[in-house]
Amino acid sequence: xxxxxxxxxxEAHHAKVVDFHGWALPIQFSGIVEEHLHTRKHAGxxxxxxxxxxLCEGQEAIAAVDxxxxxxxxNLPVGRCRYSAILNEKGGIIDDCVALRLKEDLLYLVTNxxxxxxxxxxxxxxxxxxxxxxxxxxKIDVQGPNARKILLELGFEACAPLKFWNGLRSQWExxxxxxxxxxYTGELGYELYIPNEIAxxxxxxxxDHPETMxxxxxxxxxxxxxxxxxxxxxxVTEEKTPMEASMDRFIAWDSPFPxxxxxxxxxxxxxxxxxxxxQSHTRQAPxxxxxxxxxxxxxxxxxxxxxxxxxxAGVGLAYIPKALAIPGTAFTAGPRNLxxxxxxxxxxxxxxxxxxxx
Amino acid sequence: xxxxxxxYTEEHEWIGEEDGLYLVGxxxxxxxHMGDITYVELPExxxxxARGQDVSVVESVKAAGDVYAPVTGVVVEVNTILEERxxxxxxxxxxxxxxxxxxxxxxxxxxxxxxxxxxxxFLMEQTE
Numbered sequence: 001x002x003x004x005x006x007x008x009x010x011e012a013h014h015a016k017v018v019d020f021h022g023w024a025l026p027i028q029f030s031g032i033v034e035e036h037l038h039t040r041k042h043a044g045x046x047x048x049x050x051x052x053x054x055l056c057e058g059q060e061a062i063a064a065v066d067x068x069x070x071x072x073x074x075n076l077p078v079g080r081c082r083y084s085a086i087l088n089e090k091g092g093i094i095d096d097c098v099a100l101r102l103k104e105d106l107l108y109l110v111t112n113x114x115x116x117x118x119x120x121x122x123x124x125x126x127x128x129x130x131x132x133x134x135x136x137x138x139k140i141d142v143q144g145p146n147a148r149k150i151l152l153e154l155g156f157e158a159c160a161p162l163k164f165w166n167g168l169r170s171q172w173e174x175x176x177x178x179x180x181x182x183x184y185t186g187e188l189g190y191e192l193y194i195p196n197e198i199a200x201x202x203x204x205x206x207x208d209h210p211e212t213m214x215x216x217x218x219x220x221x222x223x224x225x226x227x228x229x230x231x232x233x234x235x236v237t238e239e240k241t242p243m244e245a246s247m248d249r250f251i252a253w254d255s256p257f258p259x260x261x262x263x264x265x266x267x268x269x270x271x272x273x274x275x276x277x278x279q280s281h282t283r284q285a286p287x288x289x290x291x292x293x294x295x296x297x298x299x300x301x302x303x304x305x306x307x308x309x310x311x312x313a314g315v316g317l318a319y320i321p322k323a324l325a326i327p328g329t330a331f332t333a334g335p336r337n338l339x340x341x342x343x344x345x346x347x348x349x350x351x352x353x354x355x356x357x358x
Numbered sequence: 359x360x361x362x363x364x365x366y367t368e369e370h371e372w373i374g375e376e377d378g379l380y381l382v383g384x385x386x387x388x389x390x391h392m393g394d395i396t397y398v399e400l401p402e403x404x405x406x407x408a409r410g411q412d413v414s415v416v417e418s419v420k421a422a423g424d425v426y427a428p429v430t431g432v433v434v435e436v437n438t439i440l441e442e443r444x445x446x447x448x449x450x451x452x453x454x455x456x457x458x459x460x461x462x463x464x465x466x467x468x469x470x471x472x473x474x475x476x477x478x479x480f481l482m483e484q485t486e
Contacts, residue, residue: 032419033394033445218393222419283397283444285417306419307396314397 004049005138005196009203013214021114021233023050026216035219036309039185040350043144044215045206052111053133053193054123062107064126069097070242070263072252076101081165081180083250085242086111086119091259092238093245095119096230100167100180108167108178108193110139112232138199143189143223145352146211151190154205159190164354173198184220186227186351225315226308226348228277234288235275235303235317243267244319246275273300273319277343278331280314283307290334292318299324302333308347314338315347359452361386365428365468366477372452373428373460373471379435380463382428383456384416384447387481392418395447400436401458407431409467414457416447429467431460 001024010017015026026047029035038044056065059074066073071084081100085093095115100108111119116134123130142151151159158170159179167180175198183189194202206212221231230236236245241259243251243266251263266272280286285307292300305316318333320342327344359381364374370388373380389395399415407413407427414425436458440446447455472480 027420028393031394031448033396218419283417284399284415285397285422287422307417309396309419 002050004047005199006047006049006140006203009200010047010214013207015214015216018217020050020217023113025050026214028216028218029214032216032218032222033309035213035215036222038213039144039187039215039219039223040310041145042211042213043142043146043150044185044219045203045212046141046143046215046220047139047203048141048191049138049196049199050113051134051139052113052116052119053137053139054109054111054120055131055133056107056109056123056127057129057131058105061127061129062105065099065107065109065123065130067256068122068126068258069099070247070251070257071099072255073099073101073107074255076107078102078104079166079168081167081182085236085245085247085250086122087242087258088238089258091241091257091263093232093236093240093242094122094238096232096236096247098180098182100178102167102169102178110191110193114233136196138194138196140192140194140199140203140206141183141185141189142192142206142212143183143185143187145188145355147187147189148357150206150209150211154209156190161357162190163357173201183353184229185223186229186346186348186353187223188352188355221304222306222309225304225306225317226311227346227351228317228343230275230317231304240275241266241272244272244274270322272322274322274325275303275317276320276325277345277347278302278305278316278318278333278340279308279311279343279347280338280340282313284338285314286316286318286333286338286340290318290338292320292340293332293337294324299331310348310350314340316340361452362474364452365471365473366480367426367428367471368480369426371425371428373463373468374452378461380429380431380460380468381456382425382458382460383451384425385477386451389448389451389455392416392421392423394419395444398440398444398447398457400438400440401433403433403436405433407433407460409464416444425457427460428471429460429463431463433458434461435459
């Protein structure tokens with residue numbers, strides 16, 4: 001199994017390590033629920049070094065990447081991040097991604113671990129000016145209402161003015177790093193992209209702070225599910241278009257993208273199943289693979305589901321026919337006919353990710 | 359309860375006598391394996407259960423599973439606190455985390471279950 005630069009730093013925090021897309025990664029440290037609640041209340045520290053990073057240099061390279069995604073990267077302002085999806089010719093989602101415009105002629109692209117080889121091949125076939133930095137880059141996310149305060153105390157002054165979905169290049173220990181104010185938890189948070197060589201020192205420094213806690217993939221999953229964020233490979237696959245994945249607000253209809261005709265037809269006809277957050281009324285959770293029924297008839301399927309520690313009920317994501325995907329609509333799910341409702345936006349409403357800073 | 363005095367199933371339930379009744383729960387290994395327990399569904403009091411019958415549901419953040427009756431008997435009490443505080447199963451699997459109590463249990467079935475030493479050996483085989 002592949003290891004991140006932080007592999008040797010897990011044991012000190014009692015990690016349970018699992019295989020995630022061929023990477024040895026911590027599923028949990030002290031416990032999923034404890035880590036989840038700590039992130040919502042204080043701050044969690046996550047090793048996300050398995051993710052892919054690409055640097056696209058020059059207008060030509062940026063335009064080439066833009067041609068593969070459903071959003072507009074060409075007109076992305078400097079200093080801003082944008083969420084998008086890399087599409088195949090049929091408009092199916094190969095991977096979801098986040099781009100950061102570092103400079104007018106420099107775009108930083110972050111992708112998932114699962115499809116990183118395919119995505120790497122695809123990107124580098126577009127332009128020699130697209131470099132795969134994944135091997136040398138570690139990524140540590142600091143997420144939670146106290147994340148900003150903690151990073152300022154540790155000398156990351158650069159993050160002070162960052163607004164939600166903004167990012168910049170900075171220095172730490174005389175090394176160049178990238179900081180984005182983004183994340184996958186719904187909390188005020190920062191993603192630190194750093195050279196492998198300093199990852200261990202930074203991880204230790206962050207976790208020496210009394211308000212932080214090491215968090216694993218388990219808490220990352222419960223946190224993102226409560227926010228209704230999809231996970232590539234589970235909720236979103238190459239079979240699904242951005243319309244089906246509820247990514248319509250990230251589609252730049254004025255710019256060309258693969259499978260545009262099909263995706264436009266879906267938009268106009270509305271005859272597709274759409275990914276929606278769902279919630280149960282008890283602690284019992286909908287689980288991936290549960291069929292979703294309306295009056296006894298199967299109409300959809302659950303793709304993510306778990307107990308939501310901050311919601312206090314089962315939370316998940318399910319594909320439901322567009323015509324029935326109305327917040328408040330009731331369904332049953334799974335072999336025991338668990339009652340679930342389609343939710344209006346995120347399932348957890350108190351997230352601090354959008355908080356204004358001075 | 360002291361784990362040394364309990365009987366065990368291959369599905370990782372435990373059963374032990376207290377004041378003439380038999381308490382049933384899931385083992386330390388089972389709770390550790392499942393991780394944070396988030397939901398427990400208990401059987402109805404008065405229910406007659408047969409050995410191996412699924413009588414209870416337990417869910418964690420990561421997984422969901424059934425709990426089986428280790429022996430034939432009648433449910434006389436259930437640990438309703440678990441409905442609000444399922445984490446007690448993690449904290450005290452052989453104590454506050456018990457699931458239900460049985461009476462009129464089948465003694466032959468009980469004797470056929472693994473004792474502590476046999477269960478320890480069974481776990482060794484499972485994890486090898």
